[in-house]
Amino acid sequence: MNKLLTTILFIPTLAFSQLVVPSGTTMTVGANTLISTDGNVVVQSANFSFQSVNDANNLGGLLLGGSGQQGIGTANLLAIPNLIIDGGGTKGIIGQVLVTNQLELANGIVSTPENDNVNFLAVGSNGEATSNGTSWVTGPLLQQGSGAKFYPLGAANRYAPILLDVRGNENTLTGARAYRNDGSFVVRNLPSNVDTVSSSWVWAVFAQELNSVQVNLPIQSEDEGLFTSNENLPVVLEADTVQNLSSNLGGFTTTIGSGFNAVGSDNASVNPGGDYVRLFLLGGVLTTVPVIHNILTPNNDGSNDFLVIQAIGAYADDNEVILLDRWGTEVYRKKNFRNFNDIDNPYDGSFDDLSPGNYICILKYAGQTAKQVITVLN
Known part of the structure; x- marks a missing residue:
């Protein structure tokens, strides 16, 4: 077994066409170090780590800057203080990747595994996800902890971010995903006061150890027609996974991300216990109160x-x-x-x-x- 100890300290940027950390190799990346690669990152070793310091601005990280297809493959949980997506192209995730400080989406699409409890991309409880609106995650994105969590999501080559106000504890793990409705999802059993409902966009939210969550959804161009009448007020609708609408959470107009027009729910969706899986979409309530x-x-x-x-x-x-x-x-x-x-x-x-x-x-x-x-x- 390779016992080589490779320690890289105090070097601002290291560039690789491809980074491979073989099994049995211990590799510690020091503070202030940014590993940049335009190829794949393959981590076969459980002993690859970024040196931790108290200053959140000096944690180092990984920059995926290739213009074509790129990916991260890891055999074990890979904790990265800062993960920067740049260069364009699509970046795939295979394995368990935890971003502890900042997931920065500058230029490029991150593709995460669907319906997979083993492989995931997650942001830690003290971290955050950011985007300039031209880069997003297509597939599930998980975040840990409670409080306001921004999800720079997208689907069908479109940016579709959401904001969740998670009520839980530091162990709560909440995931979200955007879907462009292709007609397969049809809402049934509308609440009596709901006049219109989106047939274009749906967001899935799933969680463990969640008490409740408030949801903020973007108003995509396809959904603007829901509120063209001044008699329709925008609301957030919640559906269960068998496509029967369960509740109207109310709504108010707001913004998320970089000034993205959105609708926030007045009321929180409450987890009845156990694992939580819900679908959310926009609707319009016909009102007669001026x-x-x-x-x-x-x-x-x-x-x-x-x-x-x-x-x-x-x-x-x-x-x-x-x-x-x-x-x-x-x-x-x-x-x-x-x-x-x-x-x-x-x-x-x-x-x-x-x-x-x-x-x-x-x-x-x-x-x-x-x-x-x-x-x-x-």
Whole structure:
């Protein structure tokens, strides 16, 4: 058996066309050392390690920088402080790879094994995964511990990240995967108040020792039509693995990753015990309760240029809108207000001359009155 001790210390970058660590070889990679390779990494030895230091910025790591097919193959659990994916191409994982500090996806696709409890790519409880939006993991990605966990996922050559707020302990292991629905997944038994549901994108979440999880899903272009009507509010829907919808988790609009528009769940999905496997997707809830949007930016940029009241269409012939400035002076009044659109009710410029500041919007509908403070910004 090879008893050679190879110790590499204090060398900023080591470049290899391919890195092979034979069985029986002890190889310690020192702090501040980044191993770079444009070939495969094959670790047959259980004694390959990165030297650990207290400074999280000096942990060293592995850079897969090849432009073609690359992979990591390891016979034992391989702990890497920092794993950087660059150069483009697809990087495959065979074996057990644990990233303890940072998984950085700069350029390239990481392919992880499907439905495999032996081979995996995981991020440790003190680590994080990052992406610039052009690089992702296709296949399952696991993360350890509780708290906010960002998953830079993708499918069908598309970026589809999610954010999970995991409630558990440091031993909780939560995995996620994105799927582009090819029609094989059909939602059944919709909750009574759900009007629309995505037929395009599904995310699977699976975990051990999980108490509950809140889910944030991206709004992909195929799903934007779910919320085109101002009477539909976005929500996160949960389905079990036999494709029967189990619950509506509610929702609010938010962002994840690098400003990616998303929907976050109001409520947490609760693990009933044992292993946890659930599917999540976006839906729209038909509401008849008017919601007055509280921001106006009348600058003709296509965003918040005019007043929007969700669900006002349910009272199209029985409403009145009044806008008062901070001194109580009426600046706008409209009976049977309708939301503006580009088809049959184009914007008429009613709000273009409003000065920045706070206003009171009074909505009278069906014998009821609602009030909302609206802030006008430049």
